[in-house]
Amino acid sequence: MIPQEIIRRKRDGDELDAADISSFIAALAAGQLSEGQIGAFAMAVWFKGMSRAEIVDLTLAMADSGNRLQWTDIDRPIADKHSTGGVGDNVSLMLAPIAAACGLAVPMISGRGLGHTGGTLDKLESIPGYIITPDANLFHKVVKEAGCAIIGQTGTLAPADGRLYAVRDVTATVDSIPLITASILSKKLAAGLETLVLDVKVGNGAFMADRGQAEILAQSLVEVANGAGVKTSALITDMNQPLADSAGNAVEMRNCLDFLAGRKKDTRLETVVLAFAAEMLVKSGIAASSDEAETKARRALSSGKAAEVFARMVSMLGGPADLIENPDRYLARAPIEKPVPAARSGWLAACDARGIGVSVIDLGGGRRHPADRIDHRVGFSELLPLGTRVNAGEPIALVHAADEAAAERAATALATHYRITEDRPELTPVIAGLV
Incomplete structure (x- = not known):
């Protein structure tokens, strides 16, 4: 198996057969591929996609790259x-x-x-x-x-x-x-x-x-x-x-x-x-x-x-x-806790949830690189849900940060992630469908 050939074929939109996928995943599990090769394969799949058969083969190859668990002595549904x-x-x-x-x-x-x-x-x-x-x-x-x-x-x-x-x-x-x-x-x-x-x-x-x-x-x-x-x-x-x-x-x-x-x-x-x-x-x-x-x-x-x-x-x-x-005896608290004031009075109508997630990373609560260490203390709490009526200056969340500068940046960012309107918003249901 030549990894770059499999990467090239997927990059060009070819459908990989089960043997190609199995050999590539086996090499990945054995540590025989570089991060560059793994990233190139992932990007080729991102751009070109996979057929249902390829997805099944990829799933089974990854499941079979290690042990499968057995629960025969447990009489409950698994x-x-x-x-x-x-x-x-x-x-x-x-x-x-x-x-x-x-x-x-x-x-x-x-x-x-x-x-x-x-x-x-x-x-x-x-x-x-x-x-x-x-x-x-x-x-x-x-x-x-x-x-x-x-x-x-x-x-x-x-x-x-x-x-x-x-x-x-x-x-x-x-x-x-x-x-x-x-x-x-x-x-x-x-x-x-x-x-x-x-x-x-x-x-x-x-x-x-x-x-x-x-x-x-x-x-x-x-x-x-x-x-x-x-x-x-x-x-x-x-x-x-x-x-x-x-x-x-x-x-x-x-x-x-x-x-x-x-x-x-x-x-x-x-x-x-x-x-x-x-x-x-x-x-x-x-x-x-x-x-x-x-x-x-x-x-x-x-x-x-x-x-x-x-x-x-x-x-x-x-x-x-x-x-x-x-x-409180066991969960560490961040040294700085800072309220985020509402920019104006009105209804919390929309927010950039992705932006909030990125702000947690910026605080140190997520990773930019695989080896990054996480600061488990940081993040946001007391986030008000959409559809809440707020007054200007009223807290819409609480920032937990490692230092004052990080808290200030996060508070400023979080405020921009929310849109406040004069009219009460219509909210979408949290359960959107069943497949």
Whole structure:
């Protein structure tokens, strides 16, 4: 196999056969390709696309680049959810323990931030001691005993995707339907899932800003996953504003703990979390209808059972057992917290969600290069939702920054990301469709 020949053929728009794709991915997993070659391949795919057969071959090759997990000793349905990435999207952190509290086993393989979007693993690393990449035995034990485990890719689980994922992040090739499909599904196939629910984001803060493109991606994911034997559906959700009222790492973890403790109710975030919980429970046969499933999910949340599952997962993976009760003892705070005043009186009518994500990176809460270290303390909290009436000078968010200069830059930037109008806006629903 000559890597540059495969790159050239894809650059010229040729369809690669299964052997070409398999050999290229095997070389990638073995560390035999340079970052330049990986980036060139990703860019060729970005420009020329892939046929459905190529996407299936790429997904299977990446899933087979490492071990596949087995759950034969667990008598619960094996289920998971994955998001295509957003700003303030910490749904997985609450959804996994809710689903587990309702009777599912959730081995959730998550990723780091891509581009302007946050990463579940980066948020979990805000928790001192939490083991992101446990060995296979510990991962299995946590899923079996706690009901869920949210971890990153180990060196033996879809290793080809791990390297490709990092290069895509810094080469402007994140928003490629074939690469997104293969990246997501290779990890899910390797995780041994029976059912999967996908959150395909659409809007100015998503990789797919266009509804039509989001539907194409959702269809690609659903068709490839179902074709590989995993019962899969996808919800298309709005990402024209941050989903949670926080964007960052430790600040989103605090938001998660507040949610599990019952302090975050009647929000867009709650709507999405419960919708995905319901879809997972129906898809897995735990509930016969969406209404029954949502009732089960609400009960798991209000009873505190979901919080107990989350606490046990954290403790078993090396984190503090009393994190939910004492978040301030463990989650580091940025030294500077600065309110962002509204520029004028009126209604918060629109925002640049992508710009908010980029501002988190500028604060140090994301990466420009794969090896960059993240400052987990920084970000934004107390973000007001669109449709809120504000007065001039009233805070619309709180900046968390490492120093005064960074806080001032971020506050100025955030204010420009919001449009305030005299008329009350018409807002789009947070759940846009089902595939």
